[in-house]
Amino acid sequence: MVRTVKTGLVIAVLAVAFSLQARLHAQDDMKQDGMKQDEMKHDKMQDDKMTHESMAKTLFTGKFHGKVHATSGRATVYQEADGKLVLRLTNFKTSNGPDVHVILVATKDAGDDANFLKNNTERVELGKLKGNEGDQNYEIPAGTDLAKFRTVSVYCERFNANFGAAPLEKF
Amino acid sequence: MNQIANSRLSRNKLALILIGIPVLGGAWWAFRPEKLFINEKVNEAAPFVADTEAQPVYTGKLEGKIHQTSGRATIYKSADGKHYLRLTDFMTANGPDVHVVLVRAEDKALEQEIVKGELDHVELGSLKGNQGDQNYDLPAGVDLNQYQAVAIYCERFHAVFGVARLEKF
Numbered sequence: 001m002v003r004t005v006k007t008g009l010v011i012a013v014l015a016v017a018f019s020l021q022a023r024l025h026a027q028d029d030m031k032q033d034g035m036k037q038d039e040m041k042h043d044k045m046q047d048d049k050m051t052h053e054s055m056a057k058t059l060f061t062g063k064f065h066g067k068v069h070a071t072s073g074r075a076t077v078y079q080e081a082d083g084k085l086v087l088r089l090t091n092f093k094t095s096n097g098p099d100v101h102v103i104l105v106a107t108k109d110a111g112d113d114a115n116f117l118k119n120n121t122e123r124v125e126l127g128k129l130k131g132n133e134g135d136q137n138y139e140i141p142a143g144t145d146l147a148k149f150r151t152v153s154v155y156c157e158r159f160n161a162n163f164g165a166a167p168l169e170k171f
Numbered sequence: 172m173n174q175i176a177n178s179r180l181s182r183n184k185l186a187l188i189l190i191g192i193p194v195l196g197g198a199w200w201a202f203r204p205e206k207l208f209i210n211e212k213v214n215e216a217a218p219f220v221a222d223t224e225a226q227p228v229y230t231g232k233l234e235g236k237i238h239q240t241s242g243r244a245t246i247y248k249s250a251d252g253k254h255y256l257r258l259t260d261f262m263t264a265n266g267p268d269v270h271v272v273l274v275r276a277e278d279k280a281l282e283q284e285i286v287k288g289e290l291d292h293v294e295l296g297s298l299k300g301n302q303g304d305q306n307y308d309l310p311a312g313v314d315l316n317q318y319q320a321v322a323i324y325c326e327r328f329h330a331v332f333g334v335a336r337l338e339k340f
Contacts, residue, residue: 015201096209131212134213135214
């Protein structure tokens with residue numbers, strides 16, 4: 001009896017610890033971007049006053065690939081007239097999952113289930129995936145070096161797994 | 172005797188429930204298995220491009236090794252419904268009677284340096300320059316589902332200088 005309870009407790013503690021750990025990692029990456037995101041919000045408020053008269057420039061584009069988590073579609077980076085960078089996903093589809101984010105990674109490309117935490121790959125957080133299907137936009141923090149962060153990844157933070165990657169090419 | 176056995180059984184059950192529920196809860200929280208069956212669909216509009224401007228519909232990278240060809244070929248649809256091809260960052264070898272054509276992406280002839288016989292193609296015009304950005308109008312009614320590649324084609328020698336296989340933008 002005592003043994004059953006003990007075993008049970010150990011399992012419960014492990015489950016909780018596992019959940020917390022995943023959450024901690026997710027937070028680690030978010031912290032750095034907190035400041036930037038605040039700056040972005042200010043930018044945006046100014047932008048709203050301006051009219052979007054001139055056309056946005058298309059800088060980079062790439063196709064998503066990912067077989068394990070069936071990811072497809074196109075990722076395109078636009079530069080708006082005021083210099084702000086926007087990532088837009090079109091014809092997009094991926095598998096739904098827990099704590100999935102859109103990130104830029106400092107690699108040429110990424111394979112299915114690539115673990116950027118283990119590989120120590122630098123990344124830029126763009127935000128939580130808004131939906132696993134459909135067209136969607138993400139702001140890219142000002143000053144992001146797109147010559148370095150050359151791949152868009154749909155990344156499951158909880159399990160540190162790349163669902164799909166789109167290597168960006170000059171448009 | 173019987174009572175003790177009973178109470179032991181119920182205590183076991185209670186312990187199992189007390190431990191089982193948080194464990195199941197934790198597992199559910201971590202894996203969120205219901206997400207396998209639930210789709211979250213979004214449809215955000217592009218935040219910038221106005222309707223009056225031409226939209227890219229297909230794009231592809233130009234490649235050609237023997238006659239070094241590079242750059243990007245993009246097919247735009249303008250507001251009036253007309254399609255045109257635009258070459259950017261473009262570079263190819265100069266040559267005699269070089270044309271820009273649409274070809275069938277799966278055409279085996281494209282794998283050869285010199286095409287034997289006639290290449291099934293849609294003429295877009297003589298190459299305006301072997302370097303630099305340039306536009307070509309597409310004939311009305313051209314079937315882009317059939318002709319899904321752009322080729323830089325030397326008609327005199329039936330030589331394929333470069334090919335860009337188009338993908339949906």
